[in-house]
Amino acid sequence: MRTQRKSxxxxxxxxxxxxxxxxxxxxxxxxxxxKGLGLFSETVEPIYSNFEMKTGWYQVKRQIMPLGGDxxxxxxxxxxxxxNNENVVSVCADGVIAEVRKDxxxxxxxxPEKSQHAGRRYxxxxxxxxx
Amino acid sequence: xxxxxxxxxxxxxxxxxxHSLGFEERLSxxxxxxxxxxxxxxxxxxxxxxxxxxxxxxxxxxxxxLIQNAKMTPCSYGGGVTNRNQVKKLIQMGIDRxxxxxxxxxKPEILESYFEEFGLETFVLHIPLLRIxxxxxxxxxxxxxxxxxxxxxxxxxxxxxxxxxxxxxDVQSSGFGNRHSADFWQxxxxxxxxxxxKLAYGGLYSLAQSNPHAYELLVRQFNAxxxxxxxxxxxxxxxxxxxxxxxxxxxxxxxxxxKGRE
Numbered sequence: 001m002r003t004q005r006k007s008x009x010x011x012x013x014x015x016x017x018x019x020x021x022x023x024x025x026x027x028x029x030x031x032x033x034x035k036g037l038g039l040f041s042e043t044v045e046p047i048y049s050n051f052e053m054k055t056g057w058y059q060v061k062r063q064i065m066p067l068g069g070d071x072x073x074x075x076x077x078x079x080x081x082x083x084n085n086e087n088v089v090s091v092c093a094d095g096v097i098a099e100v101r102k103d104x105x106x107x108x109x110x111x112p113e114k115s116q117h118a119g120r121r122y123x124x125x126x127x128x129x130x131x
Numbered sequence: 132x133x134x135x136x137x138x139x140x141x142x143x144x145x146x147x148x149x150h151s152l153g154f155e156e157r158l159s160x161x162x163x164x165x166x167x168x169x170x171x172x173x174x175x176x177x178x179x180x181x182x183x184x185x186x187x188x189x190x191x192x193x194x195x196x197l198i199q200n201a202k203m204t205p206c207s208y209g210g211g212v213t214n215r216n217q218v219k220k221l222i223q224m225g226i227d228r229x230x231x232x233x234x235x236x237x238k239p240e241i242l243e244s245y246f247e248e249f250g251l252e253t254f255v256l257h258i259p260l261l262r263i264x265x266x267x268x269x270x271x272x273x274x275x276x277x278x279x280x281x282x283x284x285x286x287x288x289x290x291x292x293x294x295x296x297x298x299x300x301d302v303q304s305s306g307f308g309n310r311h312s313a314d315f316w317q318x319x320x321x322x323x324x325x326x327x328x329k330l331a332y333g334g335l336y337s338l339a340q341s342n343p344h345a346y347e348l349l350v351r352q353f354n355a356x357x358x359x360x361x362x363x364x365x366x367x368x369x370x371x372x373x374x375x376x377x378x379x380x381x382x383x384x385x386x387x388x389x390k391g392r393e
Binding site for chain 2: 016028050052053055057058071075077114116119
């Protein structure tokens with residue numbers, strides 16, 4: 001991954017692939033967080049206090065276009081909440097980070113490959129950004 | 132903002148999609164590939180494939196047909212899953228979530244090892260319920276566990292934060308015009324209704340038609356509702372999801388938030 005990052009080639013992390021981009025994760029690791037790739041500084045944590053899952057279609061709001069956004073399919077229990085920096089591209093209404101970006105690395109908590117037309121548009125946009 | 136899911140259950144035997152009553156009386160709906168493609172074109176929120184061929188094997192042939200034709204729609208699979216290698220292969224094939232029957236509750240250590248290895252969000256626990264002789268007594272279908280035992284084990288899993296999404300099925304439902312489904316869903320045990328992460332399947336189209344008020348209440352209590360062969364009743368009865376589920380789609384339509392999915 002680090003080689004890929006230095007090469008400048010585009011990388012897209014999806015769901016767990018998104019979570020691996022962060023410093024650490026509390027999923028399945030007992031008291032000591034599991035180390036991530038550290039490309040983003042936050043920790044992956046349970047998104048809801050009662051361990052409920054987030055499964056289904058959620059609207060994602062881009063930071064620069066707060067008035068609307070596509071619905072994407074999410075299926076996760078762990079994620080990143082309230083990350084206030086320039087790397088956040090979009091968030092859900094519950095504050096869960098949906099998309100991050102730094103240089104050639106992009107990560108999405110949702111599943112564009114399972115999000116029907118919106119997902120197809122997203123993936124097309126990702127390819128067009130780099131072509 | 133989120134939406135409640137409206138999905139479809141596709142029953143199958145080998146490579147054939149089926150219409151069934153109580154998982155027993157069966158009528159072929161044609162090849163799975165056509166059924167999957169049809170549902171994907173309807174833009175159901177999720178397709179849930181249940182193999183009911185009676186064997187203890189995973190129907191990989193059907194899974195392959197589903198994945199090839201589901202056009203970026205989330206897919207779940209249930210039927211004959213008994214070991215981790217099958218779970219792994221299904222995930223590698225592109226299945227998002229795997230449905231486990233209630234007998235897995237007999238061996239909670241296996242369930243925990245699955246959750247540990249693949250993540251809780253990868254599984255759905257299926258609780259098929261039968262109402263006995265129309266009375267307000269329920270039994271878990273085709274399983275040696277009683278409903279009380281199932282509820283006890285579910286509550287224990289919940290205490291340990293190890294509870295996946297639960298799929299409650301009305302096994303006796305017979306589709307259109309079936310009044311039984313209204314009784315079933317209105318009188319379902321409250322201990323089950325209190326569980327988080329629930330999805331409902333069985334006779335819901337009938338319920339929406341016969342008792343919209345009960346249907347709206349049900350929708351509020353569940354994260355997702357799934358319909359079966361109501362989506363395959365021939366061209367004269369093809370329904371779109373807004374007709375099926377106005378309780379969910381009406382408030383969202385006014386703000387047009389789903390335009391991104393069209």
